[in-house]
Amino acid sequence: MKTFVFVMCLASAVMGQVTIDQSNWPYGSDQIGNYWNYFNTSSNVAVNLGTINPLQQGGTWDFSTGPTTSTATSEIRTVAAAPQPAPAQTTFTEYQTQGGQAQWLYEDETATGTFARGVSQNGSVYPYDAPFWNIYHYPMTYGTTWSSSWTWGEEALGVPIQETRDCEIVGWGMVTVPFGGPMQCLVMRTLQTSYAEFMGIPILDQLYRSYEWIVPGIGSVVAILSVDGETSWLFNTASGYFRLDETNLGGDLQPPVIAGVTDLPDSPSPGPYSVSATITDDSGIESTLLYYSVDGGGYASTGPSNVNGNIFTFEIPTLTGSPVQEVRYYIWARDNSVNQNSATNPANAPTTYFSFSWINDNLPPVFTGVTVWPSPTNFNGPYPVQATITDDNGILFASLHYRFGSGAWEEVPSGGNVGDVYSFEIPSISATTIVRYYLEAVDNSGFFNTGFYPAAGQSGPVVFQAVFTIPADPRAVEDLTIVRVGDDILLNWSPVTQDINGNPVIIDHYDIYRGTAGDGSDLTLFDSSTTSDFTDTGVLAGQPMHQYVVIAVSQ
Structure with missing residues (x-):
């Protein structure tokens, strides 16, 4: 958006790899009636430009939430609608409001850019002196820079006000605002100064830094303005925070719809693999790609191998190397509108994706x-x-x-x-x-x-x-060990696996016999165990010595 002269510089727009020129920017004498309504802040608000990171290439920004305590508007109007006399070379005007204040900008657009020829505040018209303010520079794309310097107000105010604007397109990606999105955008960074002095004494000395997210065919959708005197591009306090809420441009803001993407199953074949999708958009499809990644590697892209109406068919090439490789893939498409809206399926690819594995496993266990x-x-x-x-x-x-x-x-x-x-x-x-x-x-x-x-x-x-055998008695337990631990007796022996004839035997349990006579005459069955160990607890305190016999019992 273009805001007050003392507050914010105007913006330009380009989208990703798209070049913006006079033909796809919604300002000019042929755009009378266009308007933009913004949410804004009524006071300084905390921001974190380090986290927002406007310098991203291929970035994603979501400004759907933010300050709403104030509003701002901008509308393209005729020259006759503004206070007169209009400065020379004016072909259209822009009426702006912000926080109860209003101003007019007198503008002109050529094949090389949009220029401000003057400003009107409180009913007075102040023409700008050459070389004027180059608001937008055509053509613009990522990396474009331009500067403006001009003066105004000397005749009416008695002193000239000196203005500078240094602008650079520093980022691009996708942006979402209350109005809609995601939309392709450029990010413009601007350093602006305003200075005036009287008899050597400064009476106006301002410096602001700002970022704007600008969308072809739509205009400025987000603007974040620093406080006066800010020294860092990663500032933490904003005096302005504009987010587009409404416009009457009526352009195509809807991305393509990508449906029916082939969900490939695991396959023993190394490929190639065919992937189809139905891709539609009211403005038509300008381009579409299938992105694929093999075994955790980077994504490669391939265009459609066949197009039949709205059905686009792609081909993942034949895989090489070892089997059991995971292949991830998704589809991207961009429409043919001025805004060049784009979409992916899955929606947040490549964070999510389709996948299958080339298993190539034809071997049995x-x-x-x-x-x-x-x-x-x-x-x-x-x-x-x-x-x-x-x-x-x-x-x-x-x-x-x-x-x-x-x-x-x-x-x-x-x-x-x-x-x-x-x-x-x-x-x-x-x-x-x-x-x-x-x-x-x-x-x-x-x-x-x-x-x-x-x-x-x-x-x-x-x-x-x-050979069915009449079960014989199990062999005797031959290695019984008896260990005293306090008042407890721990019995251990090796499992019995054969009968007395040497044939395999299944033991059901072991009978535990105990006596105290010493000659075995009083041994009696007192317990059993299904394992090859047993603990006789609390048997020695104040009692005579004990004797034990363990006998295996087969099934």
């Missing part, structure tokens, strides 16, 4: 260390089976298939795993039989690669003869 029961086995079961099962993408599930004699195949899931070691169990037999079994595992790649052990699975299982 690998089995090692599988329990193979010998034949014959003189053991009634159950028969534990363990196996180490590995896969680059992990194991989704694992199971054991078994068959007794000519009976049907049965399947039992893993009883659990510790890391890569999975446990299974074949049930007990009730008569001598041939036992066949094999293992199956499915990986977690998403392609459900399935592996077997043995590799032939059901066609070539592990086979052994399970």
Whole structure:
């Protein structure tokens, strides 16, 4: 916005990589009736230019909230509507209000810029002396600089007021204000001075710094003005904080709508991968790109490979290198309006994105260390089976298939795993039989690669003869240790795994016998344990010595 002469310099606008000239700036004799309404602050307000960071390239600024204690307006009017006589070369005027005060700027626009020819305050007209105030310099883009210096008021006030403006486009990106957004913008930084003296004594000596966010086709949408005498560009106090709330320009402020983006699934193929989207905008689509990143790398872009009406098709190139790579992607589009509104899908890309993985996993799980029961086995079961099962993408599930004699195949899931070691169990037999079994595992790649052990699975299982035996007594516990800890007795022994004939045996529990006679004549059963240890608590205080016998009891 263009504000009071003693308060703020006028602004120019350009958008990202867009060049702004006379044709797409909403000022001039052909723009009579355009107006802009702003929220403002009625007093100094705290700001943090370090956090706002106006110098960003490709930045994002959100000014949708801010001070609302005052307002300001600007309207393009005819020369005849302003106080007369108008300064020479005036072709249109701008009526401005701020906090109950008003002024007129007398302006002119050419192919090289917009110029202020004079100002009217309190009904008096003050022409500017050459070389005038170059408000906007055409063409403008990121990095454009220009300066103005002029005088005015000597004839009416008796002393000349000297004005300077040093302007530079220092940033660009997207801006949001109460009026709307996000909109592409440039950021203009201005150093402005006003000075006058009478008989060598300064009567006016002001210096302000300001930033403006300016949008092609719309104008100035945000302006932040320092206090007088500010020495730093990263100032913390603002005397003006203007945010566009309303305008009658009626330009296209809506970004393109990007819908129906292909959500690619994980794939074993290295590509290329086709991504389509429906992209629409009332002003048409000026350009669109698909951005993609492979395995955490930087984003590359590619244009559409095919356009069919509103359907744009892109292609992510063939991947190279190792498999199991994540590919992230999103679509960007810019419309064909003067404002060049842009959008992405997902909306806040690249913070969010679509993704898939090139897995290229066609390999089944690998089995090692599988329990193979010998034949014959003189053991009634159950028969534990363990196996180490590995896969680059992990194991989704694992199971054991078994068959007794000519009976049907049965399947039992893993009883659990510790890391890569999975446990299974074949049930007990009730008569001598041939036992066949094999293992199956499915990986977690998403392609459900399935592996077997043995590799032939059901066609070539592990086979052994399970010989039903009349259970013999378990072997005796041979390494019982007795340790006294205070008044407690701790018993420990090795688990019994065989019967007296050397065949495998399943122990149900251990009976604990205790006596005090010393010759075993009074040993009596007093407890049992399902583990290979036992603690007899509080048995020694004031009592005779104890003797213990542990006997294994099979199932």
